[in-house]
Amino acid sequence: MAWPCWPALPAMERTTVLITGCSSGIGLGLAARLAADSARRFKVYATMRDLAKGERLLERLGGRCPDTLELLQLDVTDPCSLAAAAQQVQGQRLDVLVCNAGVGLMGPLETCSDQAMKTLFDVNLFGAVRTIQAFLPAMKSRRAGRIIVSSSIGGVQGLPFNAVYCASKFAVEGLCESLAIVLRPFNIHLTLVQCGPVHTSFQANLQRPDPEGSEMRGLDAETQGLYRRYLGHCQSIFRDAAQEVEEVLPVFLDAIGSPCPPLRCASTQLLAPLWRLRLSSPDGSAYVRAMHDFVFGGSEAGGDQP
Numbered sequence: 328m329a330w331p332c333w334p335a336l337p338a339m340e341r342t343t344v345l346i347t348g349c350s351s352g353i354g355l356g357l358a359a360r361l362a363a364d365s366a367r368r369f370k371v372y373a374t375m376r377d378l379a380k381g382e383r384l385l386e387r388l389g390g391r392c393p394d395t396l397e398l399l400q401l402d403v404t405d406p407c408s409l410a411a412a413a414q415q416v417q418g419q420r421l422d423v424l425v426c427n428a429g430v431g432l433m434g435p436l437e438t439c440s441d442q443a444m445k446t447l448f449d450v451n452l453f454g455a456v457r458t459i460q461a462f463l464p465a466m467k468s469r470r471a472g473r474i475i476v477s478s479s480i481g482g483v484q485g486l487p488f489n490a491v492y493c494a495s496k497f498a499v500e501g502l503c504e505s506l507a508i509v510l511r512p513f514n515i516h517l518t519l520v521q522c523g524p525v526h527t528s529f530q531a532n533l534q535r536p537d538p539e540g541s542e543m544r545g546l547d548a549e550t551q552g553l554y555r556r557y558l559g560h561c562q563s564i565f566r567d568a569a570q571e572v573e574e575v576l577p578v579f580l581d582a583i584g585s586p587c588p589p590l591r592c593a594s595t596q597l598l599a600p601l602w603r604l605r606l607s608s609p610d611g612s613a614y615v616r617a618m619h620d621f622v623f624g625g626s627e628a629g630g631d632q633p
């Protein structure tokens with residue numbers, strides 16, 4: 328792809344990019360792509376909470392880019408680790424911050440433990456808030472910068488059995504939309520990237536109850552049936568329609584490279600018809616009905632029936 332020049336930078340300087348959650352998936356892929364840029368236009372701070380997991384990224388790069396890549400420890404739930412990372416980078420001027428770290432939680436709402444919900448919000452919402460807080464003052468004083476946040480299609484439309492996860496990503500959307508308004512005079516662009524299903528470690532790391540497991544005890548049989556049916560859909564969608572990391576990277580690269588990136592961009596059209604329905608019918612009932620019918624076959628009751 329053609330890369331427009333970053334207008335605020337002197338031509339010979341590298342664009343510095345800090346990415347959270349680079350031990351796997353989208354973060355790893357983005358860090359590797361930028362660090363391996365043939366024109367060496369980027370200096371990448373690839374951060375992860377456990378630096379022992381940095382081997383995968385280094386292996387991917389085959390030790391090719393010591394001058395364009397630096398690994399840093401950063402746990403978005405730990406203010407001390409954030410402060411230390413910010414201190415290490417600030418001397419260098421940060422052009423682009425990518426808040427990518429995130430975790431998933433799936434299952435009937437009744438099975439989501441207090442601890443699992445708190446952890447999810449601590450990473451997905453408060454982690455993004457803390458990370459932005461750590462790097463925003465320097466961007467503001469330079470009156471330049473870019474913030475890219477990994478949202479999700481689940482950040483703009485509700486998905487069955489993902490209520491708490493979607494709540495965390497809806498919150499991220501509200502956070503960023505509100506912040507973007509204030510950042511306009513500071514010349515700081517904020518972009519939310521909404522991916523759909525992507526083949527990463529996300530699914531494997533996702534907390535979700537086994538439909539036959541003990542967490543289901545006490546849950547009504549109808550919800551158990553709907554959950555089993557949803558898991559079946561998910562499995563086939565991940566098998567047939569999930570994207571590869573390489574397919575979603577151009578959306579992040581555009582947000583980094585384009586002179587005036589949008590507030591929101593999506594990596595997939597998978598849920599576009601339902602999304603359009605949601606927009607065209609703002610009271611929400613048409614969306615809820617259509618999603619229900621799509622996933623559960625239109626049965627209002629007796630969820631486990633064909």
Ligand SMILES: NC(=O)C1=CN([C@@H]2O[C@H](COP(=O)(O)OP(=O)(O)OC[C@H]3O[C@@H](n4cnc5c(N)ncnc54)[C@H](OP(=O)(O)O)[C@@H]3O)[C@@H](O)[C@H]2O)C=CC1
Nearest residue numbers: 348350351352353402403428429479522524525527528529
């Ligand atoms: N894959 C998908 O289908 C989709 C993913 N997304 C979003 O994309 C983003 C990246 O996920 P993806 O690459 O798919 O999944 P991965 O599980 O592969 O990557 C998630 C990354 O977040 C890191 N992470 C988790 N908790 C913390 C923490 N406390 N501090 C710092 N890093 C942390 C993980 O590190 P560790 O190895 O230490 O756990 C890992 O590096 C997430 O925000 C996710 O919500 C959005 C739409 C779809």
Ligand SMILES: CC1=C(/C=C/C(C)=C/C=C/C(C)=C/C=O)C(C)(C)CCC1
Nearest residue numbers: 479480481523524560561564597621622
């Ligand atoms: C496409 C599609 C479905 C599946 C969506 C999935 C599986 C989304 C996964 C999203 C993830 C993993 C987001 C992470 O942020 C449904 C709802 C079954 C039915 C409607 C069409």
